[in-house]
Amino acid sequence: MALPRSFKRALWVFHIATGSCNGCDIEIVAALTPRYDVERFGIMLTGTPRHADVLLITGPVTKPMLPRLKRIYEQTPDPKAVVVVGGCGSTGGVFYDSYNVVGPIDEVIPVDVYVPGCPSRPEAIIDGVVKAVTKLETLEKSGVN
Amino acid sequence: MNGISSGFGAWNPIAWTLLFLGILVVALVVRSFGRKDYKRGSGQTRAFLSGNEEPADRSALHVRGDHLYWGMIDGLSAYYRRVKAMHTGVFNDYVAAFVGVLALIFVLLVWVG
Numbered sequence: 179m180a181l182p183r184s185f186k187r188a189l190w191v192f193h194i195a196t197g198s199c200n201g202c203d204i205e206i207v208a209a210l211t212p213r214y215d216v217e218r219f220g221i222m223l224t225g226t227p228r229h230a231d232v233l234l235i236t237g238p239v240t241k242p243m244l245p246r247l248k249r250i251y252e253q254t255p256d257p258k259a260v261v262v263v264g265g266c267g268s269t270g271g272v273f274y275d276s277y278n279v280v281g282p283i284d285e286v287i288p289v290d291v292y293v294p295g296c297p298s299r300p301e302a303i304i305d306g307v308v309k310a311v312t313k314l315e316t317l318e319k320s321g322v323n
Numbered sequence: 324m325n326g327i328s329s330g331f332g333a334w335n336p337i338a339w340t341l342l343f344l345g346i347l348v349v350a351l352v353v354r355s356f357g358r359k360d361y362k363r364g365s366g367q368t369r370a371f372l373s374g375n376e377e378p379a380d381r382s383a384l385h386v387r388g389d390h391l392y393w394g395m396i397d398g399l400s401a402y403y404r405r406v407k408a409m410h411t412g413v414f415n416d417y418v419a420a421f422v423g424v425l426a427l428i429f430v431l432l433v434w435v436g
Binding site for chain 1: 358360361362365366367369371373374375376
C-alpha cells in the first residue's frame with residue numbers, strides 16, 4: 179500500500195453522523211475552534227468524501243443511514259482511515275437495542291480507530307485521527323495492501 | 324490578423340481557436356494533477372449526493388431557479404395559492420382580468436382626478 183503525497187501533506191476529514199445525538203459532533207466542531215485548532219496540523223473538514231482521507235463517524239447506524247454509510251464509504255478514495263467517535267458508534271451505546279438501529283459502525287464497514295467517550299473530548303478525537311494515520315503509515319512501511 | 328468589425332467588438336476565428344486551445348491545454352494540465360489510482364466502475368466514480376443514490380432519471384436532480392427563493396414563496400403561500408388559482412390557462416379569463424384592472428384604474432383616475 180502506498181499513501182499518496184497529498185495524504186502525507188494534509189489530512190482531509192469527512193464527517194458523517196449516522197444517528198448520533200450530536201454531542202460528539204459538537205466536540206468535533208470544538209476541535210476546529212481556536213482553542214484546539216486542528217487546522218494548524220493540516221487537518222480540515224471537507225464537504226465531500228471524494229476529497230477525504232479520513233472518515234470521522236459519530237453515532238450508531240440507524241436503518242435509514244445504513245445504505246448511505248455504505249455508499250459514502252465506497253465513494254471515499256483509497257487508502258482511507260475510518261475513525262469512530264463516541265460510545266454509540268463503537269458499541270451502540272444506549273441505543274444498542276433500539277428498534278431503529280442496525281448496530282455499531284464496525285458491523286457495516288471496517289473501522290481503524292475507536293475513540294471512546296460520551297461525548298469524546300476534542301483531545302481524544304485529535305489523538306484518534308493521528309492514530310489512524312499512524313496505522314496507515316505503518317501498513318505502508320510493512321508493504322501490506 | 325484582420326478580423327471582421329461588426330461594431331460590437333471583433334470576431335476573429337483564428338484568435339478564438341487559439342484562445343480555446345489555450346484553455347484546453349490549461350484544463351488538461353489541471354486534470355493531470357488528479358489521482359489516477361481510483362477504482363473504475365466503483366462508487367468512487369459516482370457522484371456524491373449527500374450519500375443518496377443517484378436516480379436513474381438525472382433530470383430529477385435538476386435544481387430549478389425558483390428553488391433559490393422557496394422561502395419567499397413559502398412565506399407568501401396564501402397569496403400564491405390565490406394567484407395560482409386565477410391562472411386557468413384560458414385566454415378569455417386573462418382578457419377579462421385585463422379589462423377588469425383597466426376599468427379599476429380608470430375609475431381610480433376619475434375618482435382621484
